[in-house]
Amino acid sequence: MSDYISSNTMKRLPFYLEYLLKIRDEGIVNVSSKAIAVALNLGEVQVRKDLASISKNGRPKIGYEINSLIGDLQKFLGYKDLTDAVIFGAGKLGTALLDYNGFEECGLNVLMAFDSNPKKAGKSDSGKPIYTLDELPMIAKSMNISIAIIAVPAQHAQEVCDIIVENGIKAILNFAPVHLDAPKDVIIKNENLAYSLALLSIELKAKK
Amino acid sequence: MSDYISSNTMKRLPFYLEYLLKIRDEGIVNVSSKAIAVALNLGEVQVRKDLASISKNGRPKIGYEINSLIGDLQKFLGYKDLTDAVIFGAGKLGTALLDYNGFEECGLNVLMAFDSNPKKAGKSDSGKPIYTLDELPMIAKSMNISIAIIAVPAQHAQEVCDIIVENGIKAILNFAPVHLDAPKDVIIKNENLAYSLALLSIELKAKK
């Protein structure tokens, strides 16, 4: 168990967890780094290194005990204690995210959405509340929102970002295809689906 | 203009493009690597290196000529010649993607969706066609689909992946939170939104 974990390693951890959960369902109790490496298309040394950074229970000849490895992964990934998140922009993408029930198992509690358009206010299909933007200050004060998800049109993303920062939220996942400026104690991650697709297309062309 | 471009560099290129388009609108004609670096929070040497890999027109004291740099970026990123993509799963996420009009400007042409549920067949809000899954072979044969986007429930993702591969599509963007197995000449990229959020939450906790 080392102290620092690289972001590349972090990105692989969820895949280990997913795979381990799958094979545990199949009744497997122990697994070797080699088996994991083959299944996920990674190097086995890399697998051992990654796992060593969050767990410490590999045994020669035996491999890893799946249950405790899963436990360590879930603990590290914070899939136990929920983090509260809210969405800005209750449009197509925003409501898809709001009504998606797969976040809980990753430790995320998507609570509500905010939209500038009062007509959007009310409840989503799955029954989660949608508020108007001016209700944010009050709500933010009374509860501890950790993460904001931006799903508003690009031209409004920066202004929404500013409002988010003003209300004390320190982490933002931004789906709008623009670079956002914010104080550097605010963590911003850009999730640009169009770029992901474009990069895939580039790789495809490069291969031929 | 070098030959090989690292994936880290590739991920940064769209941000350069976005920024350059923005400042071009403001009437700026030349820009220095330093200005770009400051705006996007990168190292200025890194910016020069990245840009050198796709363009070659920086001039001492002047910087880069924005127009030609934009041209080179767009050309490299393939934002001119459109690549055709289709979506599997016309649920909440799938239709949000289908009706999103921001892909075109990144060179992606999202044509249609396929869903196993016949009730979904017809047209989306924006008028794009939704077909049943069994219509895929015929359609795939008559046109050149480059990219498949998987937006079906996790438990069906692998079976849909198999169908996609059978129909000759060589690149997949997978939104289902499962690892997919496919022949290694098929490029698979996982876009797991829940993990992105979870990682943000981990970083946030680590900072405090």
Place this chain on the structure above:
DNA sequence: TGTGTTTCGATAAAATAATATCGATAACTA
């Protein structure tokens, strides 16, 4: 109990990526 096999973790080496340094060049200024 001893030998062989598997698999781990630690350490070393190689590959990749980021950052720093510096001479060269082009524009500006006096």
Place this chain on the structure above:
DNA sequence: TAGTTATCGATATTATTTTATCGAAACACA
């Protein structure tokens, strides 16, 4: 026109990440 400055690109350095190597631990089985 000569000196000054901003900025580039090339090269060198440093840091990070991946991959290889190898001794030791743990079990199987004779």
